[in-house]
Amino acid sequence: MKLKQLTITFLTFCVAAFSGIKAASAASFSVIADGLYSPGGLSFSPDGNLYVTEAGIGGSGGCVPPSSGQGDSLCYGKSGAVTKIENGKTERILTGLPSLALPDGTGAAGPRDIKFDAQGKPYILIGYGANPTFRDRNLGNTDLGKIIAPDFNTNSWKSVADLGNYELANNPDGGDVDSNPLGFLIDGNKLVAVDAGANDLLSVNTDGRNLQSITAFSKDVLTNPVFPPSGTPSNEPAQVPSEGEVVRSQFASQAVPSSVAKGPDGAYYISQFTGFPFPENGAKIYRVGADGKPTVYADGFTQLTDLEFDTKGNLYALQYANQSAWKGDFDGSVIKIAPDGTRTTLLSGDGLESPSALTIGADGAVYVTNRGDRPGDGQVLRIENIKSVPEPNSAFGVLAIAAFGVGCLHKKRAIKPPINGAVALK
Template sequence: MKLKQLTITFLTFCVAAFSGMKAASAGSFSVIADGLYNAGGLSFGPDGNLYVTEAGIGGSGACVPPPSGQGDSLCYGTSGAVTKIENGKSERILTGLPSLALPDGSGGAGPRDIQFDSKGKPYVLIGYGANPAFRDRNLGNTDLGKIIAADFKTNSWTSVADLANYELTNNPDGGDVDSNPLGFVIDGKNFVVSDAGANDLISVNTGSSKLQAITTFPQDILTNPVFPPSDTPSNEPAQVPSQGEVVRAQFASQPVPSSVAKGPDGAYYVSQFTGFPFSEGGAKIYRVGADGKPSIYADGFTQLTDLQFDTAGNLYALQYANQSAWKGNFDGSVIKIATDGTRTTLLSGNGLESPSALTIGSDGAVYVTNQGDRPGVGQVLRVENTKSVPEPDSALGILAIGALGVGWLHKKRSPSDS
């Protein structure tokens, strides 16, 4: 199997490969929403309320093969949604959005992120997680793999940009053809999108809907990597070296971009979900400047899923799991990176498990979608009263922003499937 396919398959479906998940325990946070279905990105709207995407549970419609071409198919439904959290209550205010998922509803691909423009208009990023060639052929006219402009009052939307088709017709990284856009920012008249399946950062002009790849991301060459034992449960048995197989001292791994944030210096900062075998400490944060070339801003993380700057220029990174996910421990972390490079862990484990996205509120609190990779149990957490644990800088270190020349609940009913 090709490296990008392997990473995307794991990023989308890893929870289905393991059993015996831990129940969330009390921690330094409060739960402000629960009962979410494959919860994704979240953002505060102009009304001050918090909005979160739910990728849904697919449905009983037509199916497409998974990125690797092996394992259960992903089947289509209209169970995706956007939920508003207001005064401790949750309400789905945009429903019927496209969704793909495994038969048990896990591994949901659908609404993945939400952002509001300067006029308060909401836009939603719809994931996909498969070869775009199968989308139109198998599923017909669907908005999977696109950005849509939403109208909450009429429960309707219009397509703005087709990211999956851009990958199909251009394939900027020259690898296997996959599209799974996971995160985006609105930068003036442009959407800037991280497509994990395509392994690229894409700019979309909101006026013309013109798409253009900004950059792609390199492979990692791992030295003496740690692989799963041969009896490790997996959706992809080919991942796991067979018993007695000689493991190479160097191994090519393909991490993928999982989110993007605009920095106070005007550059884009991109988180990285580590490639197989998902080495602990192997994930990086890239800085992409005006020249479009990615450079390492910070390293030493494990399986990052999101980034966000606060108004003081501190960068918050969300770690999906603190260990290689094949170990079955999905305790995650929220890590603050100060402008001088100092790292502080705000929350680690203690109920934070496989988190998918974060945002910073006007109150300075960190809001996180927790257990975002499974149906019916997703949460939104407000991280508060944390005891910080300083972290040492990584080997490659951090380029502090200052050095770059800048100053910068309510449980709901199950969604219907169709």
């Protein structure tokens, strides 16, 4: 079982288990883009403009079975896009990108993240969310499950690396063959990405050479997990205990890495969404250093979708939902983790719903893609006016650096079909 539809300089380290400090905060946000179709990653280019990916709504092309082998098939279209936000205006500057989604347009896999190198060259990560065996066989030659290099001036792109094919050929975690790349970063001449379906961290040169797995993430063994009640809509129907069935006291859940950020120490930090049944407070942030071995940096989160460091070494973590997704409450949170381990919740709920990614602007504000699982209703938020007052909180474990889709759970809704291969902004 993998994620279904729904991302070096060595310093001294110490393990600290202590009574953490959590801060209550008051923040406001403004909506700077609306009407997006399953928005994913977002990034500022060197020219200061903000770019956001849209996974789209799939289409009427070929279809592939979902990873679980149950439920509706995922069908292909060219409804993915990249939108630029400049001076309060939005413009789709790249359209016709590959998209894969359920028949109602939810649960989309498509453009999931975008990054710019030091020279301003963009790279885009395209998700997939199924067994790569079916990709070429059922869909033809698409760029699902790949990293591409686009040309915004000509509305074209070229493939750089095929992460889906790497999973098919190597399967680093030794589990089911599945690929769903969700997030990546640019580190010099390397692209470093997480594959949530394959449960691994990969790197490849920007010229496409030396694609390899850095590490694979093991399953989490949950003790007395909480499952959805029998009959609850689920993207893992085979895993929901039937009425009267004895619930297992231990359950092996997929790791599901969702994003990667580079820390001030040069290590990679990886957020964990967690697999079904999406245990509350069960998500971790992993650190992967020069030895390539993942260790737990911080824990006690729920369904993390993204991470980002600011210039002061604070780590911002984004929760897709504060409760297990199958409960139907998709209020999310933005949490800041200071270098000393202090946690501050900047925003929780109050309009923050199933957020998918974040980035830090040069202005110090936090920008978030909101309603990332809702085609036509996605947003980009700018969180500002952050004020906090520390207050005591329960203990948590943190490794501190010294000196420094579930869219199928929503009610189905009518989606405006794409026009000329692209969806139109509201």
